[in-house]
Amino acid sequence: MSERVRVVVVDxxxxxxxxxxxxxxxxxxxxxxxxxxxxxxxxxxxxxxxxDVMLLDISLPGGDGIAAATAIxxxxxxxxxxxxxxxxxxxxxxxxxxxxxxxxxxxxxxxxDLIHAVKSVAxxxxxxxxxxxxxxxxxxxxxxxxxxxxxxTPQERRILQMVATGLGNRxxxxxxxxxxxxxxxxxxxxxxxxxVRNRVEAALILAERGQDRGMAKARGAIDGxxxx
Numbered sequence: 001m002s003e004r005v006r007v008v009v010v011d012x013x014x015x016x017x018x019x020x021x022x023x024x025x026x027x028x029x030x031x032x033x034x035x036x037x038x039x040x041x042x043x044x045x046x047x048x049x050x051x052d053v054m055l056l057d058i059s060l061p062g063g064d065g066i067a068a069a070t071a072i073x074x075x076x077x078x079x080x081x082x083x084x085x086x087x088x089x090x091x092x093x094x095x096x097x098x099x100x101x102x103x104x105x106x107x108x109x110x111x112x113d114l115i116h117a118v119k120s121v122a123x124x125x126x127x128x129x130x131x132x133x134x135x136x137x138x139x140x141x142x143x144x145x146x147x148x149x150x151x152x153t154p155q156e157r158r159i160l161q162m163v164a165t166g167l168g169n170r171x172x173x174x175x176x177x178x179x180x181x182x183x184x185x186x187x188x189x190x191x192x193x194x195x196v197r198n199r200v201e202a203a204l205i206l207a208e209r210g211q212d213r214g215m216a217k218a219r220g221a222i223d224g225x226x227x228x
Contacts, residue, residue, distance in 0.1 A: 004031045005122040008049055010042040010065070011057040011084070016107070020055065020084070023111035030118060039063035046072045051079045052122045056101075058085040058092055066092075066099045073100025080121040084114075093132055103127035148194050148205060156190040159183060164203035 007024060009032055011017040017035055024030045034045045039060040046054055054072060056065040069081045082103040083096045093104050102121040105114065106129055120127040152160065155176075162172045169183040176183070196202045 004029055005053060005119060006031050006033045006049070006051045007053045007055055007118060008032070008034045008036065008042070008045045008051040008079070009055045010036040010038075010045070010060065010068070011055075012037045012060055020114070023114055024118065026111060027115045027119075030115065037061070039065060039068040042068040043071050046075065046079055050077065053118050054079045054081045055084050055118070056081060058083060058087055058096070066095050066101075069096065069099040069101055080124075082117060082121050082127070084109075088129075088132060090132075093128070104132060105129050106132070151193045152190055156186050156193070159186050160190055160202060160206055163187065163199050164206050 007030060009017055009020050009024070011020065014037065017037070021032045021035060024032055033049045033051055036042055036045050037060070039062045042054065042056055042060065042065070045051075054069075056069055058065045060068065065083065065085070069083070072078055073081060078100070080103075081099075081101045082105065083101050084105055084107060085092070086107050088106055096104050103117055103126060105117050105127065109117070109129070117127040149157065149160075158176065159172055162175065167175075169187065170180045173180045173183045191197070191202060194202055194205055196205065
């Protein structure tokens with residue numbers, strides 16, 4: 001990397017792009033070597049100028065910025081890529097990271113923070129707006145965490161839903177047409193599978209996994225039978 005950070009800015013809104021260029025050039029350590037307004041221009045400018053950092057928007061004519069980032073990132077001595085966009089969607093952040101982006105910031109960023117972001121990625125670091133980092137980590141955690149309810153049998157699910165409504169083993173047995181000992185056997189199994197110690201913890205897992213509708217349905221069926 002040269003002494004000054006050489007940057008190419010690509011955004012399809014000329015007025016916004018001009019503002020970004022002016023903001024970056026407030027810092028003597030940054031030099032904007034070229035500007036562009038499309039995905040194809042981004043690829044061409046990266047090959048022509050060999051910048052240290054490519055500043056790309058996601059939404060670009062002629063193919064999105066993430067597609068351009070993918071094409072640029074695989075090149076030999078590829079520049080570092082910093083996405084600058086209005087989209088804070090976690091899916092877009094994950095797509096950008098998968099494409100090889102080293103940073104992701106929103107267009108509401110101030111000049112000081114943008115300069116810091118550019119210098120950070122140029123130095124080999126990664127940079128992401130704090131709120132985006134939290135959202136991304138949360139999404140990745142959810143994606144990697146297995147659903148404990150998936151290990152339950154259909155009968156265990158039905159029993160869990162009834163447990164969550166506050167029914168005891170005997171009542172559950174009556175509604176399912178099975179003995180109390182059979183219900184107790186299933187309850188013990190589902191507690192083990194869910195790694196919980198009691199009915200409250202089991203009900204919380206059901207609620208956390210968005211199974212409240214199933215709980216309401218179970219309660220409705222039970223109330224209907226009681227009314228009959």
